[in-house]
Amino acid sequence: MAIRYSVIIPTYNRAHQLLLTLAALETQTYPKHLFEVIVADDGSTDGTKEQIQTFQTSYPLTYVSQTEQRGRSAIRNLGLQHAKGLYVIFCDADFLALPEFIRTVRQYHRKNPRAVVSGFPHSFADAYTHYYPDFSPSEKEHCCSILTPSNLWRPEFDAANEIIPLVTPEDIIHQTDALSKVTFPTKIPPAFIKQFASTDVAPWMLLVTRCVSIRRSLLNRVGGFNERFVLYGLEDWDLGYRLHRLKVPFYCMKEVVGYHQEHPTHFRGEVLNTENLKIMLETYGFNDSALNLFCVVPPSADLETYKKTLRILRRGFRSRTTRSSARLLKKTLRIAAKHFALQTDVEAYKKSLARIQRKAKGRRSRVARVLQDMAQRSEKLVE
Incomplete structure (x- = not known):
């Protein structure tokens, strides 16, 4: 049977988190022959390629890369060029999908085949799958508060110079209780979640690439991501805005379908990038x-x-x-x-x-x- 879903995971120097994300997709209850995973590497220098090449999966796994970093939009478009599925699911390299993730996406698309289906805002919950030596002091303090009740915190973490894994791919694949010991509820206020989920105004803001599914033909119709967006921020909402202008409906899944792997804040970049906002205003x-x-x-x-x-x-x-x-x-x-x-x-x-x-x-x-x-x-x- 033909591939139904193409899961595209853009990545840049996230090898540790990426392996857990790939392991989580190994646990999917949706038939493995009906989805593929495409890792699109934006010029990583941390051994991502070598780790992917030795990672064994029961689903089709494709690795594509750029020799130098070109940005979040360009790397997602590269993954899109290799996609075969009727639908494309964009996931971040730090998104740990729960076993029912793709099956849940399918249920929404069966009712709304032309819609954008988003995992936001109900999949904001986090997990400390790794300890990072470059956590800020407040991040270290919070990590300690989450790990201590499960006796996972170690005093030597403070002196660590390398990333320390707290959950392994084997833990994810065999579904041990390791993940449950490092998860914690979202810090996002309920009022924010309620507003994010509402689609009466600006529904296109539901297109958040941590986990979102879109019909591939619609992505091709609007030309994919705008590659003028090189820096972090707004490239996903820009795509959502163009789909909204085509009168594509937006739905958020009410179920929790995965966890975000916590990492140092500086990984994210500027949330509202002013240069990217100027690009949107110039465009529209x-x-x-x-x-x-x-x-x-x-x-x-x-x-x-x-x-x-x-x-x-x-x-x-x-x-x-x-x-x-x-x-x-x-x-x-x-x-x-x-x-x-x-x-x-x-x-x-x-x-x-x-x-x-x-x-x-x-x-x-x-x-x-x-x-x-x-x-x-x-x-x-x-x-």
Whole structure:
């Protein structure tokens, strides 16, 4: 039978975590001959290739690589070029899929064959599968607090110069209790998870490449990832935005389908990369408030305010009594985004915001209050 799912795992110097991720895919309850795994290596120098070549799997495993690092978008596109499946599942090299992962994805696609199916936000939970000597002091303290109850913490960790494995591929494959001793609940607040899961506004934000499944034909239709995104951040939401413009629906799996392998924070890069945001605005223009609002209220910093603002703006346009304030709010966000991206004249920018604030003065609707708040926040872009 033909391959149904192509699991693409981009990686760069994550050999330790990657082997556990591959081992987790070995435990899948979904038939092994119906999915393939493609490891796309963005120029690793930590022996990733050699470890993959000696790793034995019962599912088809392909290794593709670039000789030098080109970035997260380019390496995912390289993996996509080798995919054969009807659907593509993007997983990060540090994502430990639970045995029912692919089977759960399949259940969602059977009901919604054209949808983007995301493991976020219900798979935020973490696991300390390795101890890293370059953990920050606070990360070391937290790691100690998780490992100590299971007697896994060792005083010599503080003096370690190399990565120390706490869970092995054999533990994952044989499903020992090793993983249960190093997992811990997500630190993400419930309110954030609730907002992330909602799809009434900006549903494309569910496309997070830690674990997300998309029909391959749709990926090819929109051209895959934008390779102008070289640095960390927004390349997945950019892809989601383009799919959203094709009216592709988005669903989040309610089940926990895997764990994130905890690592030093500096591995991640900047969550909201300003250069990448400028690329998005340059590409799509300044007519969409959902993009313009990124400049004033970054979702990574305040997702609740971000989404509530979009909802209030939408409701504002539906009522004659608040439509004028809604137009001013939309204009405010557009002016702010243009200044952010194009570095417009500061004095002219301030005067534009001042005119809007004068017009908004005395208005008492909820839309007007949000308008006044966003105008004040927009002023801070020049502080």
